[in-house]
Amino acid sequence: LTSHDFGTLLPHMFNGDAKGWLNDNIINEYLEILVNYAQRQEGYVYVRGKGGSTPPVHAFKSQWYTSMKGNPSGTARWARPMHLFGEKLLACNLVLIPICHHSHWRLIAIKPKDRLIEYYDSLHGSGREYTQLAKEWVREVLQKQFVEEEWSICTNQRSKAQANASDCGIFTLLNALVLLRGEEHNRVLVTNGMDDARLRVAATLL
């Protein structure tokens, strides 16, 4: 992470653009830290290659979306080194996918054990395009194990709404945080600018 990246999180401190639109490095790095922590809590140790087991939680990089648009089967293969390919996916509790599209961050949560796909968007869009894409990914990953009728998409929007035009990235991260902790989404406190949350994310990253 560079000071340019931190400038997107704390523009005043790091001489960034005043809009404070988080970039992909901040989003991906923070989610990786959260997921690694959650995995350690569950006693999970990642082993590369054969012999590795399925993680309880995983977050893909935000480039998932562009990759999925161009090459679905190739993107499904991202699951393989993570021990999430094929029926292994069904042993995982939670797969998080941050998506940045049309200059807006949102979060997909796949809960394989519940056969459920959820969408968290602080501008309260329907996200149909993204949940359908997530379902397509699940189909590509599960292959023969995919049973269409088992899977549902939650259309009930539980994310808190952002109070300005800048905080979607922070809401994406906080929604991931409460999901990983198993808390309710109304735990996210809304302020204009989300200054406390931004500092907290920065502290975690450092």
Next chain:
Amino acid sequence: MSDNGSPMQQKPEDGQQEHLNIKVTDNNNEVFFKIKRTTQLSKLMNAFCDRQGKNMQSVRFLFDGQRVQPGDSPDTVCAWPSTLLPSAGSNQC
């Protein structure tokens, strides 16, 4: 909001023992490179950016969904020998 550009990096199977054919693609353009297993990927990243007229700071290289750094080489990135994945298609190394 996100810095733009995310070329996906994929590695077709290795034809010979020492050299790998590597495809770098951003889903629009494809550039092929032939490098050794120990060659640093910075060479290939710079060449790709040069050819596409992109700034290195604004692109991200991924292999199988994981970020790849300029100091990596095929040896450090790829944990999956092709012999283990006979049916995985043409994009495994």
